Amino acid sequence: MTNPLSGTERTRHRRLREQGRTDRDDLVAVLAAGLVAHLGVVRDGWPMVVPTSYGFDDTTLYLHGSVASVSLRAESPVCVTITLADGLVLARSVFEHAVNYRSAMIYGYPRIVADRGELLHGLRSLSEHMAPGQWDYVRRPSRKELAATRLLALPLAEASVKIRTGPPDDGDSPDAGLGLWAGELPLATTWQQPVPDPALPPGIAVPPHIAARAGTPAS
Amino acid sequence: MTNPLSGTERTRHRRLREQGRTDRDDLVAVLAAGLVAHLGVVRDGWPMVVPTSYGFDDTTLYLHGSVASVSLRAESPVCVTITLADGLVLARSVFEHAVNYRSAMIYGYPRIVADRGELLHGLRSLSEHMAPGQWDYVRRPSRKELAATRLLALPLAEASVKIRTGPPDDGDSPDAGLGLWAGELPLATTWQQPVPDPALPPGIAVPPHIAARAGTPAS
Numbered sequence: 001m002t003n004p005l006s007g008t009e010r011t012r013h014r015r016l017r018e019q020g021r022t023d024r025d026d027l028v029a030v031l032a033a034g035l036v037a038h039l040g041v042v043r044d045g046w047p048m049v050v051p052t053s054y055g056f057d058d059t060t061l062y063l064h065g066s067v068a069s070v071s072l073r074a075e076s077p078v079c080v081t082i083t084l085a086d087g088l089v090l091a092r093s094v095f096e097h098a099v100n101y102r103s104a105m106i107y108g109y110p111r112i113v114a115d116r117g118e119l120l121h122g123l124r125s126l127s128e129h130m131a132p133g134q135w136d137y138v139r140r141p142s143r144k145e146l147a148a149t150r151l152l153a154l155p156l157a158e159a160s161v162k163i164r165t166g167p168p169d170d171g172d173s174p175d176a177g178l179g180l181w182a183g184e185l186p187l188a189t190t191w192q193q194p195v196p197d198p199a200l201p202p203g204i205a206v207p208p209h210i211a212a213r214a215g216t217p218a219s
Numbered sequence: 220m221t222n223p224l225s226g227t228e229r230t231r232h233r234r235l236r237e238q239g240r241t242d243r244d245d246l247v248a249v250l251a252a253g254l255v256a257h258l259g260v261v262r263d264g265w266p267m268v269v270p271t272s273y274g275f276d277d278t279t280l281y282l283h284g285s286v287a288s289v290s291l292r293a294e295s296p297v298c299v300t301i302t303l304a305d306g307l308v309l310a311r312s313v314f315e316h317a318v319n320y321r322s323a324m325i326y327g328y329p330r331i332v333a334d335r336g337e338l339l340h341g342l343r344s345l346s347e348h349m350a351p352g353q354w355d356y357v358r359r360p361s362r363k364e365l366a367a368t369r370l371l372a373l374p375l376a377e378a379s380v381k382i383r384t385g386p387p388d389d390g391d392s393p394d395a396g397l398g399l400w401a402g403e404l405p406l407a408t409t410w411q412q413p414v415p416d417p418a419l420p421p422g423i424a425v426p427p428h429i430a431a432r433a434g435t436p437a438s
Binding site: 035036038039040041042045046047048049050051053077078079080081083085087088090091092093094095097099101103105107123127130131134135137138139140141142145148149167168171172175176178179180181182183184185186187188189190191192193194195196197198199200204205206207210213214218 | 254255257258259260261264265266267268269270272296297298299300302304306307309310311312313314316318320322324326342346349350353354356357358359360361364367368386387390391394395397398399400401402403404405406407408409410411412413414415416417418419423424425426429432433437
């Protein structure tokens with residue numbers, strides 16, 4: 001609780017209170033572990049939920065806005081949710097089944113990044129989050145590419161984090177007497193061996209920052 | 220194209236046309252591979268995106284509505300998005316980087332399931348989707364548990380599927396002459412070995428339908 005997130009009515013943990021976290025470190029941990037965010041916007045009274053890649057720094061979430069920005073007018077509110085499914089919680093009854101997960105939800109009014117310096121900063125945070133080392137390895141964006149890039153900036157201010165871990169909750173219930181197996185079935189997401197582009201000429205080695213990632217956990 | 224999805228203005232693939240799919244089999248494949256859906260609703264003019272488990276049959280998506288149903292009034296429109304991240308697309312330039320993914324987006328007006336028969340049917344589809352075999356192994360819902368269960372039913376009618384696979388798009392661009400490595404870094408999500416509930420008495424074996432899942436792909 002060294003650095004609490006701001007609390008509002010909708011981010012207060014009404015249900016599942018035991019799973020709510022209010023520390024900024026928990027938010028950063030979920031953001032660091034996730035790969036794809038789900039960006040929610042309202043268009044013509046309908047919700048629209050779009051998967052998108054993201055990066056972040058201490059104060060700001062940066063989102064690739066290509067698809068969603070079509071729907072975003074100035075001062076459009078958004079909700080961005082990042083979820084990691086860590087496994088199934090297998091209980092003695094259907095009712096007590098659950099999912100172990102980590103999830104962050106961020107509300108706010110995003111800006112479309114216009115400043116060239118912030119655009120480069122935001123794109124770099126996104127690139128380094130997705131594929132650490134690539135920013136310094138590949139060709140950086142040209143002026144023309146920057147002009148064609150839509151990046152959204154959302155303050156990491158109003159946020160909510162929920163985490164469920166551990167076994168099912170019915171270990172001390174009457175159902176424990178049923179003689180059934182119960183526990184967790186964990187999920188692991190792992191980077192695989194890199195697959196070269198078929199268009200690649202022979203003799204170009206996989207760079208160390210990519211090779212080192214194969215076999216490591218992705219979340 | 221044997222069984223096309225219904226097309227509307229917002230599900231038409233305006234951008235990234237090459238990635239749009241319009242066959243119902245593609246929708247079913249994404250639903251079958253996913254584990255967690257992101258349910259978008261509108262509350263007080265704001266979007267709200269909630270992760271939730273789901274099941275489905277030929278015509279209907281069933282969603283655990285516990286959190287979101289707080290916000291759902293009758294005839295509230297929703298957007299449900301299910302996304303699987305399959306890997307990174309590592310190009311020769313920052314600008315051409317991408318994510319290989321499969322995603323389904325479903326729009327509609329959900330019903331809160333009231334009929335006891337449909338509630339059991341929907342819960343079973345959810346249970347069998349998440350943990351095949353558990354429905355027949357564990358204790359089924361009691362009358363009291365059914366009364367406490369909020370399940371949403373959403374028609375699988377207005378839907379959009381997008382899939383990206385394969386190498387980066389810059390293999391025949393001037394950047395191909397930079398001498399940089401390019402390709403894909405795939406992600407794999409795999410079920411791990413089951414972890415027994417510490418409250419489990421000794422001598423209860425992991426049932427075959429759970430044991431058989433360890434080591435298999437989850438998506």
